[in-house]
Each structure stands twice: as C-alpha cells, then as structure tokens.
Amino acid sequence: MTHSRAVQIDAFGGPEVLRLVDVTVGDPGPGEVRIRHHAIGLNFIDVYHRTGLYPLALPARLGMEGAGVVEAVGDGVTHLAVGDRVAYAAQPPGSYCDVRVMPAMNVCRLPDAISFEEGAAMMLKGLTAQYLLKHCRPVEGLQPGDYVLFHAAAGGVGLIACQWARALGLRLIGTAGTDEKCALAHANGAEHCINYRRENFVERVKAITGGQGVKVVYDSVGKDTWEGSLDCLAPFGLMVSFGNASGPVPPFAPGILGPKGSLYVTRQTLFTHITSRERTQAMADDLFAVVTGGQVKIHVEQRFALADVQAAHRALEARQTTGSTVLLP
Numbered sequence: 001m002t003h004s005r006a007v008q009i010d011a012f013g014g015p016e017v018l019r020l021v022d023v024t025v026g027d028p029g030p031g032e033v034r035i036r037h038h039a040i041g042l043n044f045i046d047v048y049h050r051t052g053l054y055p056l057a058l059p060a061r062l063g064m065e066g067a068g069v070v071e072a073v074g075d076g077v078t079h080l081a082v083g084d085r086v087a088y089a090a091q092p093p094g095s096y097c098d099v100r101v102m103p104a105m106n107v108c109r110l111p112d113a114i115s116f117e118e119g120a121a122m123m124l125k126g127l128t129a130q131y132l133l134k135h136c137r138p139v140e141g142l143q144p145g146d147y148v149l150f151h152a153a154a155g156g157v158g159l160i161a162c163q164w165a166r167a168l169g170l171r172l173i174g175t176a177g178t179d180e181k182c183a184l185a186h187a188n189g190a191e192h193c194i195n196y197r198r199e200n201f202v203e204r205v206k207a208i209t210g211g212q213g214v215k216v217v218y219d220s221v222g223k224d225t226w227e228g229s230l231d232c233l234a235p236f237g238l239m240v241s242f243g244n245a246s247g248p249v250p251p252f253a254p255g256i257l258g259p260k261g262s263l264y265v266t267r268q269t270l271f272t273h274i275t276s277r278e279r280t281q282a283m284a285d286d287l288f289a290v291v292t293g294g295q296v297k298i299h300v301e302q303r304f305a306l307a308d309v310q311a312a313h314r315a316l317e318a319r320q321t322t323g324s325t326v327l328l329p
C-alpha cells in the first residue's frame, strides 16, 4: 500500500468544496497502471465536474490529465513498463493526487524532449486540438488558406489550436477577453484576434472575411457566443460546439440553420475519440510530432501547488489564466 494525497469533493459547489484527503493506493489490477505524478493538468472540465454541470457520483475525485512515472503495471498491459515517463488524458477523473491506479489504455509514453509539466499541460488540451482540427471537417473539407473561427484562443486548448492551425495553413481568427490575451493568440498563430468583450465579433469576422464568413467555428464558450457563432459561418459551414465556459448552449430549433446557410452543427467530446489504445496512441503521436518538431509550443503559464487547488480553480473561472495551468504535487 502507498499513501497519497487526493483532491475530493463531497458536494457540488464553488472552489471551497475542493479538499485534500489522505488515501491509500493499492496495486494495479488487470489493464491498469500505478502512476506517481510529477505534474497534473488543470482543465475547464474539472470546473464542470466540481459544479455538477457534468454530474459525478459523490464523493468524487477530480482531474483528467497528468504526467509522471509508472510505478507498477497490471496484467495484460504491454505498452508500458515500470519506470516509463508517461502522460495521459483519461477517465475516470482522479488525477489531482500524488499517486493513482488507473486504466492504462489512454496512458502514453512521453518523448524525452517533452517535460512532465508540458506533458501534464498538453494531453487533454492537445488531443482536443488534434481532433478538432483534423477530424471535425466540413463536408467540403478544409484547405490551407481557409478561414476558421476559434473562441477563447488564448486559453489552454486555444493556444495549442492557434499554433497547430497555422502549421496546417489555416487562417485562424481568434477571440479572447482582453487585448493582452489577443496579442498572445496573435503571437501564437491567430491571423486576427478579436476582443469579444469590447468588439462585436460577428461584424469583425464578416469584415475580415470580406463578407464570406468562416468554414468552421470552434466554440467552447457556449451560451454567450452560440448565436453569434452561427452568424459567422459561410453557407454549409460547420459549427463545432465543444464546451460551455459561459454556460450551456440553450435549446434551439434546427429550423434556424436553413436560412443561416444550410449549416451543420455538431457537439463533440474528446472521450468519443480516444476509446481505443490504437487511436489514442495515433492521436498522441501526431501531437508529440508537432510539439517535438517545434510547430506547437506548450505554454505552461500558471503553476500551483496541489494543496492550492482552490486558488487554481478560482483563477481559471475568473478568466485570469492564459495557456495551460499545472498543479504540482
């Protein structure tokens, strides 16, 4: 038995419900590994879990991303060995801890050139950017030179997506909540970045694209941007809804999509994309290649001790963070 600290919630609520508890961790069962974390990734989905927007059975552990070293390997796990440096985005939640036992399927060996902090900061966010840009394509496809709109472009997923889109030759228009965040997104590959708290992003997108609109909108802001996002799309454009940082998208009538240009709408989640070991590894290899190749830099902009997890959640929800945030055990 190994001892570990773990963040637990006994009720849904604000950051104050996050508390550190002492737990014992056993040996991995079939298909599992035991990992000692060196860094833990903070994600907006952790906020949805904490508030109950995405309800978990209580009491619940939080955290879906981490990096560390494999301490023990269960029966049937062939792609990992004791001592491997690894990183993951995985269910069930529970990465906010020193040591954990978890399913091995989504755990990947980390290239030597990628640090633990970068690993913990890039798996959930980077695999998300990967599937958004590579697998969420409009029926007519996406070609280099096409315009796309990416909301919250200076955030964790956003900064990775800006750089990756530039590497793919896409003309990414970002949005962000301050001029400083816009400058950061621009420096990382967004051809334009609109401060959507100050400017009407629909009008600006129309002006930038010469009235044509964009082929895809990637919208993780949800309630506040939904309607405007649809109005930014070119005919047959694709609306990819993948988050609710401002609140869930309200119910809508599909009939509105016709007059707006025969639009397509999809709601995506990473965990549909990483349901097999092979697919997870293929997506991770694609991500590792752009990071080690220098096309995508992982911005770890905030670091908090694991014990300061409440402060980390407050900063993320208050829109005070840029890029990725890690918790350090």
Ligand code: NDP
Pocket: 042, 043, 044, 045, 124, 125, 128, 152, 153, 154, 155, 156, 157, 158, 175, 176, 177, 178, 181, 220, 221, 224, 242, 243, 244, 245, 246, 247, 268, 269, 270, 271, 316, 317, 318, 319, 320, 321, 322, 323
């Ligand atoms: P971010 O670092 O991007 O933080 C969220 C950002 O959303 C904020 O910094 C803020 O940027 C923006 N935002 C806009 N309105 C609000 C609001 N009312 N309250 C708080 N933030 C707001 O987080 P992540 O990189 O972890 O995730 C980005 C988004 O992608 C989240 O919505 C997340 O749930 C989603 N996601 C979805 C996945 C999926 O597969 N479906 C997987 C991974 C992430 P600004 O101030 O610039 O507006």
